[in-house]
Amino acid sequence: MQPTKSTESTKLALSPLTPAYDSILELTPYQTGKPVEELSREYGVFDVVKLASNENPIGCSPQVTLAITEQLGRLARYPDGNGHYLKQALSDFTDINIECITLGNGSNDLLDILARAFVSADDVVVYSQYCFIVYPMVTRMQGATGVEVPAHRFGHNLDAMRQAVDDNPNTKMVFIANPNNPTGTQLQHKELHKFVASIPSSVLVVLDEAYIEYSPESNNRALLDEFNNVVIVRTFSKAYGLAGLRIGYALSSTAVAELLNRIRQPFNVSRVGLAGAVAALGDQDFIEKTRNTNQEQMHWLEKQFDALGLAFIKSHANFIIVEIQVEMEDITAISIYQALLEQGVIVRPLVGYGLPNWLRITVGIAEDNLRLIDTLRSILTND
Structure with missing residues (x-):
């Protein structure tokens, strides 16, 4: 049985091998966006769309x-x-x-x-x-x-x-x-x-x-x-x-x-x-193509979020954060995140950033964004 994080921290605090600063004990490992391979292992989903880590969806030059x-x-x-x-x-x-x-x-x-x-x-x-x-x-x-x-x-x-x-x-x-x-x-x-x-x-x-x-x-x-x-x-x-x-x-x-x-x-x-x-x-032609694709798809996503009644913050990057405020007790940002995961769509919850009601979504290519919106709509409407 593997020790839990709290157990490991307690053991470290009691050990003669103490960290240089007590503040290190307050740290938790950096949580990356869930890898595609990990989602496939956990849920048996292999047609995965990853919109969690702000990677370039069209790859590299x-x-x-x-x-x-x-x-x-x-x-x-x-x-x-x-x-x-x-x-x-x-x-x-x-x-x-x-x-x-x-x-x-x-x-x-x-x-x-x-x-x-x-x-x-x-x-x-x-x-x-x-x-x-x-x-x-x-x-x-x-x-x-x-x-x-x-x-x-x-x-x-x-x-x-x-x-x-x-x-x-x-x-x-x-x-x-x-x-x-x-x-x-x-x-x-x-x-x-x-x-x-x-x-x-x-x-x-x-x-x-x-x-x-x-x-x-x-x-x-x-x-x-x-x-x-x-x-x-x-x-x-x-x-x-x-x-x-x-x-x-x-x-x-x-x-x-x-x-x-x-x-x-x-x-x-x-x-x-x-x-x-x-x-x-x-x-730099590739960068211009990347930027144009991002702007086009960002505008499309904004329209979709408006149609779904979801608030968002105007973004100047390749991601957008969306607020999950639904008048249903069992619908939260984390529950939406989990439901998306189970259907093969990875986004990023923002609890660790002090934004528990928000999800950060990377702007993908057209087919990935369509998959996201269709899945999100079905979750919100219980279809």
């Missing part, structure tokens, strides 16, 4: 497949630990010096590296209510104090976040996702510029732009030309369709990048990942 294939005969060799060719491609693409780029095993790796580089147990980290769950996670991993600022209309309240920084002189870092995950809200250039300009230069502002390709107008690359305490983190996991390769990058001042590269693990990006990312970056 054909150029990526070719680039990966060319690396298969070289897998016995370590990758370029410095990632020179990808950094050069990113430098050209973002118009930033190559020394200002840090590569990571996905953007989550970079968020962890940032926390380890700059945050200690005596520090405060500020983030918003309904933020990406990794922000409080890396904060607790460092034994630091997290300050969650109440959201405004499901998005960042920058005035309140600025006040939180003022109220906590030992603030070391602020996390902002734009567009925000899981709510899909977006901040404007002017308000972000005003916020960063008002923050002490000793506080690092981390802008998480994981969904920037779906909302090019929220690109805040220009802030790096003016402020040395800004870091922009991006990923190839979403619009580029490389979630399985785990590769992301950070743009910052050279001083920040130099520190991050001291902490970054050697060879933290694979040979296949480096080659795939270079190829993906070079095919």
